[in-house]
Amino acid sequence: MNKARVAVLPEIKTPAERPFQIREVEIPPLADGAVLGRMVMAGVCGTDVHILHGKVPVRTPAVLGHENVARVEAIGGDTPLYDVTGKQVQVGDLITWLPKSCMQCYNCTILGDPAKCERRIGYGGWVVPADQHPYLVGGFAEYVWILPGSDLVVLPPDLAPEAVVLGDALRIMVHGLERIGGLEYGDTVVIQGCGAVGLMGLILARDAGAGRVxxxxxxxTRLALAREYGADETIDITQVPTPERIQQVLELTDGRGADVVFECAGVPAAVAEGLEMVRIDGRYLIAGHYGDAGTVPLNPHLINRKQITITGVWSAANKHFLRGLTLLRKVPLEKLVTHRFPLDAVNEALIAAERQETLKAVIVP
Amino acid sequence: MNKARVAVLPEIKTPAERPFQIREVEIPPLADGAVLGRMVMAGVCGTDVHILHGKVPVRTPAVLGHENVARVEAIGGDTPLYDVTGKQVQVGDLITWLPKSCMQCYNCTILGDPAKCERRIGYGGWVVPADQHPYLVGGFAEYVWILPGSDLVVLPPDLAPEAVVLGDALRIMVHGLERIGGLEYGDTVVIQGCGAVGLMGLILARDAGAGRVxxxxxxxTRLALAREYGADETIDITQVPTPERIQQVLELTDGRGADVVFECAGVPAAVAEGLEMVRIDGRYLIAGHYGDAGTVPLNPHLINRKQITITGVWSAANKHFLRGLTLLRKVPLEKLVTHRFPLDAVNEALIAAERQETLKAVIVP
Amino acid sequence: MNKARVAVLPEIKTPAERPFQIREVEIPPLADGAVLGRMVMAGVCGTDVHILHGKVPVRTPAVLGHENVARVEAIGGDTPLYDVTGKQVQVGDLITWLPKSCMQCYNCTILGDPAKCERRIGYGGWVVPADQHPYLVGGFAEYVWILPGSDLVVLPPDLAPEAVVLGDALRIMVHGLERIGGLEYGDTVVIQGCGAVGLMGLILARDAGAGRVxxxxxxxTRLALAREYGADETIDITQVPTPERIQQVLELTDGRGADVVFECAGVPAAVAEGLEMVRIDGRYLIAGHYGDAGTVPLNPHLINRKQITITGVWSAANKHFLRGLTLLRKVPLEKLVTHRFPLDAVNEALIAAERQETLKAVIVP
Amino acid sequence: MNKARVAVLPEIKTPAERPFQIREVEIPPLADGAVLGRMVMAGVCGTDVHILHGKVPVRTPAVLGHENVARVEAIGGDTPLYDVTGKQVQVGDLITWLPKSCMQCYNCTILGDPAKCERRIGYGGWVVPADQHPYLVGGFAEYVWILPGSDLVVLPPDLAPEAVVLGDALRIMVHGLERIGGLEYGDTVVIQGCGAVGLMGLILARDAGAGRVxxxxxxxTRLALAREYGADETIDITQVPTPERIQQVLELTDGRGADVVFECAGVPAAVAEGLEMVRIDGRYLIAGHYGDAGTVPLNPHLINRKQITITGVWSAANKHFLRGLTLLRKVPLEKLVTHRFPLDAVNEALIAAERQETLKAVIVP
Ligand SMILES: [Zn+2]
Ligand SMILES: [Zn+2]
Ligand SMILES: [Zn+2]
Ligand SMILES: [Zn+2]
Ligand SMILES: [Zn+2]
Ligand SMILES: [Zn+2]
Ligand SMILES: [Zn+2]
Ligand SMILES: [Zn+2]
Incomplete structure (x- = not known):
């Protein structure tokens, strides 16, 4: 295990330009508390597509891949190593590792919100560039070299590797659910959008006490999958125009509107539409606008009159990932990870993701 | 339908004294907005046992039976009649009716808490005595005469009558869940007690996002039923003494204690025990102390040090019953309604309930 | 006291058209539980101006005046009469009466939100037209005839009549404060707008634990008044353009933004501006958009990224008015009630209010 | 400044045994990021008395004094040093430093509750013993040597040193207020106990929107002080027995009980008494049981029936101290710091504190 093959992104280019190059890299010796991991699976995420379009900054040359499962090949030094829950990490364990919040900045300490850490770092583009030690700093590779002090999670033995790549979207919705104050038991929930985040929102709402989704x-086909995972009703935006969509939601809710709406669409117009779907005193979660997609005309009178509560959610803290394991253990995930690519086909994987042919694609090196 | 047979309780006596007498009563003509209901099922409740022991006051002579399902036989007058959700009530509908909060007292209006209404009335002992119009004022009877202005609920067609009698316990737990701020997704929940309230707490927790119960x-046998309805672990109090019970809960929770504990046992000592089982910053719901069972020594330092939040829940508002329908529609309830008695056997039903031979007994007239 | 002079609004016309006519009306005999009140003071409200412009519907012919203080002249019948807190109402008491929620509709009962009652009625335009019994149905009159079952409040003896007219704006802010979850002790609060609602928001925030406002x-001149009532800083929108206003707020908050922003301006653009002023995880209350003033382009990404919570507040429940008495008892209010008009000058009062020459004008008949 | 006089506690003894010895210690050279502080004032706390009675463990030999204000004499190294809010620390600044939470343990990260840090350290007994580098590890000394990475706070220029010693009690109440969900505007608050924590609770409640305290x-004399700081009513426990105290609170609250009760007495019986004073749906904060004072018989039925919410509060996070500065800036504190002792009189100070002759004593070296 002296060398590792790794997909390097020398500079930002679109998927069509096939920007990744497979290189072979020397694996540096392990420092105390560092972990060498044999990559088992790395998710291909919408964020990766955004990176290739220059919309989310990374440090190039980069190794992408931030939804990672690895098997522990070696641990540096003799000191016992623990994961974020206090469980000892052992050679042979299946692990993931989460974005690292500094726990010292204003947002981490005074606001108590590590998801908004001012100095957060993550493998897959943000920790160090790929031409600096330890080089193996993202999941699109045979091996990763995980820095001492990383936020490791030893995966329970009953958890599939697929759970981790889906857990990246799920933890956002667990966090979002917390930010809207949880569901009231029996709530009717509308989900706008049926990508990975929307579907995780659906499955989470189902399991967290929603009466109807x-x-x-x-x-x-995606809506059919939604029904399979528990959606009571689906509305196809290619078939039903906006005013009728609003009308349908009102009819399904005795004319009152939904208790809760999750926006997972990423389209500004969805917010205007969704606010018409929420009931008096209802709640609206904006989870799909990680990227800046521009403005939409909204009417403050509507918010005032219906007393709607709107909130946003940004990424997640470690606790939200851990809480999400509850769901990932019990729901069959095979149908959600729709595409598997070898490391050599990383360019193809990104092209497929960009074309939204995949619900969730993974690299299996 | 001029006469109705009804089980009258002339005065308070224990179940062993067989206090109920079956009488035949003239059915008064219907006033505007009144409803005549043919009783389909009436639950026998722990509260009924308390009444017979003089621990919960009622107005005698009484007709007990406060967990009622009836079929609408006739509606007084021509004005359309609506249930609490705004749905029109029709002859032939299966209905229940909830304790009526006055919506005018301090607790109803200023506190906004109809469950604590200062002038709440309910069929089954609290509305008027059985020797006053309209006589048919409880569920242990062939017919009920439901006063104008009652809080009716038209049952959805897919709902079994059994759901309503279980809904009486469930709505308390829906209310309790609201009072503790809902579950955080994935919470580990301990339930103390496995009577009707405890089992409803279990099934609710399972459906509201608990990670483990x-x-x-x-x-x-009751614990076996609990496992069937989703309990991950059960601890038999006849086999395991208190310190070991605490120890087992700690072991099941990495030594930290449960996120949430529901007390549904009705025994003061359970509170002292349960506070040892809850984690730092955890939550403790007292739902089983509807009756006064005396004091228990508690240590304020424990609450202070672990920052436990304790709260109590008293009955429920209409909304909690309605929210509970979500659960009652999807969970099979047959095994929970363990005993069925004809109206003539009401004394036997109460004896069985007192002996805790039943999980839930019903009168089917 | 057989006759009462009353300012009748025969039809909707603008203030400039001097729409009110002073008429003399027979006072109907009192029904059981009705109250005859001698008007002491009636506030002239921005809502009255909206009514005259046809933006808020009323039932004409109308008697306006919904911020009322009267002295009890007579009470119908012998039954003791109680106010909403349970205090007995006596002849000679100074009283006000609040908009009456039905306490039976879906919003009152299931949502538990009487401020959103579907059938709310209020004196001053909404209870019955002025050509129907009991005729004296608004505050711009010598006497009012208050219907049985109204939500009366006996004013504490240490409370000035001025408190009630300001209490109409204050209760909205007390309600709004509740809807944003209260202030965290020491919060920096920005208030957008310095009309009656904004100033009440300022004084409330000061008294509810704000660190800086x-x-x-x-x-x-209005901003000078704001400083007198406790504003730490004021920004004059006629002198400082939007980008610099945002910049000033950021500079006053170490670049982080305010913890809480209250929108009391009624201008859609204020919402876009205010969302730039609120910090990460901060809260934004829309209180100024009672009327529909159109849309404003907003960026969902901003809400998502900063995890802002936005909520609206609509009117108030009785409890919010009662809670506001705390403040009205201790703050000197003379400077806030800037203009006093006799009943004959009601047209002049409305013209002055429309021109925003007054902070708060009152009719003293 | 080569040597510093310091009050060393060689071993645990009661105040009467005069356990402190004044010694002279070499001041170690400053490491990078360390701070040498000239002590300005150190509070004598009830916790110090508990330490001398062996009820709160410390590492001996110890330097006590955990409520500290110092002037920065020197800063180690050249790197700019920042306080917890991001403000640069300069020589000459008046500073304090807070207990240091590790921000890595389960409670700090997964629970998000640094006040319950599993590895918290603090000057004044808990960081390192006094015979280990850097020796000057508590406030009862001429100088302190503050370790790199400490949680410093630069005091605003308008803040008196007294504010910091009172801030130690205040931050607990700011935290407690957060844990009960803040005050609802206008709440009636009962404070049990009028030591430093109780008085801080009073002043905080007053400033955070209480209607009556x-x-x-x-x-x-202490109660007279309470009235001076804004208590509307006081009840002297040496004059009024428990049942009458409960009766008086009920009479002051229209028979309903207080909205909120803060227990700051440290006596278990106070909890039983206080639960009788709180209204239906009211809230009870246990803030006075930092030490284990044993059990008290409580009745779970009372909690169940009144739906009381009880919670505890343990110490505080940095944010609570910072939030408390709002109050400490505006309230005159001179009367609260009742006794001042030179360093040589530290034994006398502890004797006075133990006898509760002082409200708050300080050491001014
Ligand atoms: Zn991702
Ligand atoms: Zn950070
Ligand atoms: Zn029952
Ligand atoms: Zn009531
Ligand atoms: Zn008004
Ligand atoms: Zn209503
Ligand atoms: Zn202290
Ligand atoms: Zn820690």
Whole structure:
């Protein structure tokens, strides 16, 4: 295990330009508390597509891949190593590791919100560039070299590696659910969008006490999947125009509107539409606008009159990932990870993700 | 339908004294907005046992039976009649009706808490005595005469009558869940007690996002039922003494204690025990002390040091019953309603309930 | 006291058209539980101006005046009469009466939100037209005839009548404060707007634990008043353009933004501006958009990224008015009630209110 | 400044045994990021008395004094040093430093509760023993040597040193206020106990929107002080027995009980008494049981029936101290710091504190 093959992104280019190059890299000796991991699976994420379009900054040359499962090949030094829950990490364990909040900045300490850490770092583009030690700093590779002090999670033996790549989207929704104050038991929930975040929102709402879940999105195959995972109703945005979508939600809710709406669509117009779907005193979560997609005309009178509560959610803290394991253990995930690519096909994987042919693609090196 | 047979309780006596007498009563003509209901099922509740022991006051002579399902036989007058959700009530509908909060007292209006209404009235002992119009004022009877202005609920067609009698216990736990701020997704929940309230707490917790549920109680058959309804672990109080019970909960929770504990046992000592089982910053719900069972020594330092939040829950508002329908529609309830008695056997039903031979007994007239 | 002079609004016309006519009306005999009140003071409200412009519907012919203080002249019948807190109402008491929620509709009962009652009625335009019994149905009159079952409040003896007219704006802010979850002790609060609602928001924030309050508005005299009532900083919108206003708030908050922003301006653009002023995880209350003033382009990414919580507040429940008495008892209010008009000058009062020459005008008949 | 006089506690002994010895210690050279502080004032705390009675463990030999204000004499190294809010620390600044939470343990990260840090360290007994580098590890000394990475706070220029010693009690109440969900505007608050924590609770409640505050305690002089700081009513426990105290609170609250009760008495019986004083749906904060004072019989039925919410509060996070500065800036504190002792009189100071002759004593070296 002296060398590792790794997909390097020398500079930002679109997927069509096939920007990744497979290189072979010397594996540096392990420092105390560092971990060498044999990559088992790395998720391909919408964020990776954004990176290749220059919309999310990374440090190039980069190794992408931030939804990672690895098997512990070696641990540096003799000191026992623990994961974020206090469990000892052992050679042979299946692990993931989470974005590292500094726990010292204003947002981490005074606001108590590590998801908004001012100095957060993560493998897959943000920790150090790929031409600096320890080089193996992202999941699109055969091996990763995990820095001492990383936020490791030893995966329970009953958890599939697929759970981790889906857990990246799920933890955002667990965090979002916390930010809206949880569901009131029996709430009717509308989900706008049926990508990975929307579907995780659906499955989470189902398991967190929703009485009914309505999913609005496209294409039809994705909506069929939503129904399979528990959506009571689906509305196809390619078939039903906005005013009728609003009308349908009102009809499904005795004319009152939904208790809760999760925006997981990433389209500004969805917010205007969704605010018409929420009931008096209802709650609206903006979870799909990680990127800046511009403005939408909104009417403050509507918010004032219906007393709607709107909130946003940004990434997640470690606790939200851990809480999400509850769901990932019990829901069958095979149908959600729709595409598997070898490391050599990383360019193809990103092209497929960009074309939204995949619900969730993974690299299995 | 001029006469109705009804089980009258002339005065307070224990179940062993067989206090109920079956009488035949003239059915008064219907006033505007009144409803005549043919009783379909009436639950026998622990509260009824308390009434017969003089621990919960009622107005005698009484007709007990406060967990009622009836079929609408006739509606007084021509004005359309609506249930609490705004749905029109029709002859032939299966209905229940909830304790009526006055919506005018301090607790109803200023505190906004109809469950604590200062002038709440309910069929089954509290509305008017059985020797006053309209006589048919409880569920242990062939017919009920439901006063105008009652809080009716038209049952959805897919809902079994059994759901309503269990809904009486469930709504308390829905209310309790609201009072502790809902579950945080993935919470480990301990349930102390496995009577109807405890089992409803278990099933609710399971459906409201609990990651793991531990039920503590007896007898073994009841615990087996708990496992069938989703308990991950059960602890038999007849087999495991208190210190070991605490120890087991700690071991099941990495030594930290449960996120949430529901007390549904009704025994003061359970509170002292349960506070040892809850984690730092955890939450403790007292739901089992509807009756005064005396004091227990508690240590304020424990609450201070672990920053435990304790709260109590008293009955429920209409909204909690309605929210509970979510659960009652999806969970099979047959095994929970363990005993069925004809109206003539009401004394036997109460004896069985007092002996805790039943999980839930019903009168089917 | 057989006749009463009353300012009748025969039809909707603008203030400039001097729409009110003073008429003399027979006082109907009192029904059981009704109250005849001698008007002491009636506030002239921005809502009255909206009514005259046809933006808020009323039932004409109307008697306006919904911020009322009267002295009890007579009580119908012999039954003791109680106010909403349970205090007995006596002849000679100074009283007000609040908009009456039905306490039976879906919003009152299931949502538990009487401020959103579907059938709310209020004196001053909404209870019955002025050509129907009991005729004296608004505050711009010598006497009012208050219907049985009204939500009366006996004013504490140490409370000035002025408190009630200001209490109409204050209760909205007490309600709004509740809806944002209260202030965290020491919060920096920005108030957008310095009309009656904004100033009440300022004084409330000061008394509810704000560490610092920044008021943004105009004209300069109003801002001077804001400083007198406790504003730490004021920003004059006629002198400082939007980008610099945002910049000033950021500079006053170490670049982080305010913990809480209250929108009391009624201008859609204020919402876009205010969202730039609020910190990460901060809270934004929309209190100024009672009327529909159109849309404003907002960026969902901003809400998502800063995890801002936005909520709206609509009117108030009785409890919020009662809670506001705390403040009205201790703050000197003379400077806030800037203009006093006799009943004959009601047209002049409305013209002055429309021109925003007054902070708060009252009719003293 | 080569040597510093310091009050060393060689071993645990009661105040009467005069356990402190004044020694002279070499000041070690400053490491990078370390701070040498000239002590300005150190509070003598009830916790110090507990330490001398062996009820709160410390590492001996110890330097006590955990409520500290110092002037920065020197800063080690050239790197700019920042306080917890991001403000640069300069020679000459008046500073304090807070207990240091590790921000890595389960409670700090997963629970998000640094006040319950599993590895918290603090000057004044808990960081390192006094015979280990850097020796000057508590406030009862001429100088302190503050370790790199400490949680410093640069005091605003308008803040008196007294504010910091009172801030130690205040931050607990700011934290407690957060844990009960803040005050609802206008709440009636009962404070049980009028030591430093109780008085801080009083002043905080007053400034955080309480409508009325009732203080229960002794002696009469302390209650007079409470009235001076805003208590509306006081009840002297040496004059009024428990049942009458409960009766008085009920009478002051229309028979309903207080909205909120703060227990700051440290006596278990106070909890039983206080639960009788709180209204339906009211809240009870246990803040006075930092030490284990044993059990008290409590009735779970009372909690269940009144739906009381009880919670505890343990110490505080940095944010609570910072939030408390709001109050400490505006309230005159001279009367609260009742006794000042030179360093040589540290034994006398502890004797006075033990006898509760002082409200707050300080060491001014
Ligand atoms: Zn991702
Ligand atoms: Zn950070
Ligand atoms: Zn029952
Ligand atoms: Zn009531
Ligand atoms: Zn008004
Ligand atoms: Zn209503
Ligand atoms: Zn202290
Ligand atoms: Zn820690």
């Amino acid at each position: 309505i999913v609005i999105g496209a294409p039809a | 531990i039920v503590i109680g007896a007898p073994a | 920044i008021v943004i508005g105009a004209p300069a | 009732i203080v229960i305690g002794a002696p009469a």
